[in-house]
Amino acid sequence: MEIFKIIKLDKEQPQHLYVQLYKSIKEFILEGKLQEGDRLPPVRKMADMMGINNVTVVKAYEILEQEGIVYKRVGSGTYIAPQTSPKINNTDMENIADKEVYKSTSLIEQGQIKIDENMINFASATPSAELFPVEDFKKVLNEVLDRDKGYAFGYQEGQGYYPLRQILSSYIDQYDIIAEAENIQIISGAQQGIDIVAKALLNYGDYVIIESPSYTGAMAAFQSRGARIIDIPLDKDGLNLELLEKKIITHHPKLLYVMPNFQNPTGVTYSKNKKEKLLEICNKYGVFIMEDDYLSELNYYKEDNTTLKCLDTNEIVIYIKSFSKIFMPGLRLGFLIIPSNLHGKLLRAKHTSDISTSGLLQRALELYLKRGIWQQHLQYMEGKYKERFEKMCRCIEIYMPTEVEYTLPRGGVNFWFKLPTNCSSHNLYEMAVKRNIVFAPGNLFYLNNNYNEYFRLSIAAVNPSEIEAGMKELGEIIKNYIELQVKPICRNSSIKPIL
Numbered sequence: 001m002e003i004f005k006i007i008k009l010d011k012e013q014p015q016h017l018y019v020q021l022y023k024s025i026k027e028f029i030l031e032g033k034l035q036e037g038d039r040l041p042p043v044r045k046m047a048d049m050m051g052i053n054n055v056t057v058v059k060a061y062e063i064l065e066q067e068g069i070v071y072k073r074v075g076s077g078t079y080i081a082p083q084t085s086p087k088i089n090n091t092d093m094e095n096i097a098d099k100e101v102y103k104s105t106s107l108i109e110q111g112q113i114k115i116d117e118n119m120i121n122f123a124s125a126t127p128s129a130e131l132f133p134v135e136d137f138k139k140v141l142n143e144v145l146d147r148d149k150g151y152a153f154g155y156q157e158g159q160g161y162y163p164l165r166q167i168l169s170s171y172i173d174q175y176d177i178i179a180e181a182e183n184i185q186i187i188s189g190a191q192q193g194i195d196i197v198a199k200a201l202l203n204y205g206d207y208v209i210i211e212s213p214s215y216t217g218a219m220a221a222f223q224s225r226g227a228r229i230i231d232i233p234l235d236k237d238g239l240n241l242e243l244l245e246k247k248i249i250t251h252h253p254k255l256l257y258v259m260p261n262f263q264n265p266t267g268v269t270y271s272k273n274k275k276e277k278l279l280e281i282c283n284k285y286g287v288f289i290m291e292d293d294y295l296s297e298l299n300y301y302k303e304d305n306t307t308l309k310c311l312d313t314n315e316i317v318i319y320i321k322s323f324s325k326i327f328m329p330g331l332r333l334g335f336l337i338i339p340s341n342l343h344g345k346l347l348r349a350k351h352t353s354d355i356s357t358s359g360l361l362q363r364a365l366e367l368y369l370k371r372g373i374w375q376q377h378l379q380y381m382e383g384k385y386k387e388r389f390e391k392m393c394r395c396i397e398i399y400m401p402t403e404v405e406y407t408l409p410r411g412g413v414n415f416w417f418k419l420p421t422n423c424s425s426h427n428l429y430e431m432a433v434k435r436n437i438v439f440a441p442g443n444l445f446y447l448n449n450n451y452n453e454y455f456r457l458s459i460a461a462v463n464p465s466e467i468e469a470g471m472k473e474l475g476e477i478i479k480n481y482i483e484l485q486v487k488p489i490c491r492n493s494s495i496k497p498i499l
């Protein structure tokens, strides 16, 4: 406790107090003054010691936790985590000193991108607002309010509004997934689903296996539990199963997190054979699979998009469905299908997360599904996305320089590219932003933020004419960039590679 007394926070400094506290603790770790397993003072004690309020301490601890530098033990406190990965280094500290955490780390490192109105947005995998069925949803909302009055605003049952679970059970029947209302858990978005599964299943130090690359939000959720993450490369038809089995044998992971259809960010779909083998392996070694089905509906050419859940005869798959990409992300609605033996654990994790998902919105969604408006909307979205998807495929063929590697996906909204090895998608990003185009640099989707040569383009938030204009422009930018990188010696000495 003594060590913390030397921390001096200065209200006169432009830097927020929570940033100052965060930095001081991080510095102690860097200098070896705090070590793995050391406990941070409880929030109130730290606040008293520093003469600041509790919220300031909570914020500082939260950032440390999000960075995986500390972890919480329920009912016990906050502890310093093992500093194995490059979570913390001097460069970080310098950056932080220069700018400010969260204001400071560039938005893109936080997985966020600032998009001005006139920009062409290939970064976002979320539908643009003009595709939202606002009028139809308004009608069902009003109807629910007239019908249920104040009941619509009470706490909803933690597992979810029963009639909604019932109708979802018949909805997924058309995808050959058999699940009773009792096995469905309503969640406030898939991100919450991943988070509560992590909370329910993982203890500090447990192993989780993910695809490499993978969805950033899932990695963050596992890290926040203090889990150890192993990433396994994705082949063109799914995970490298040989490596998977080896890692399972050596590390005994509790969980495997996968997106078998139109994976984010690569667009890869697993072959049926790989899906079956994956289930076999996980079943053999007793590993739960978290299947994140964020958009298997966008299967434009009606190819095999079997879910693992529908092949799961041993109840090892925890299935997560998000409505964000095919409906409206701001509704924060989704559902889990859970193996019977995990019911209690997941319900408790959901309860500690937000007690229940909005009852009003669950009721409105139930009516929306019951009226059949959902199917119409799904068809509409599929049509819109398919138009964009095909436009994108054509534009890639025309405008993408031949040095850029890619495999076209067969559905979904994401396209994944590899620049020549000496190019960096971050540099490309800087150049594209100047020309009003944004996309997602690939390193964001890797555990250790490496693999700079990849990038992801999404078609969810761009209309066909933006795709045409954006791809033409981006193609030129990439072509010029590659030329400067690959042939710098042939150029006039006054021209320098942009680095």
Ligand SMILES: Cc1ncc(COP(=O)(O)O)c(C=O)c1O
Residues within 6 Å of the ligand: 125, 188, 189, 190, 191, 192, 215, 217, 259, 264, 292, 294, 321, 322, 323, 324, 329, 333, 334
């Ligand atoms: C693969 C994947 N899973 C889950 C989510 C989170 O979805 P939701 O908005 O339902 O929380 C996203 C969001 O981009 C995603 O890409």
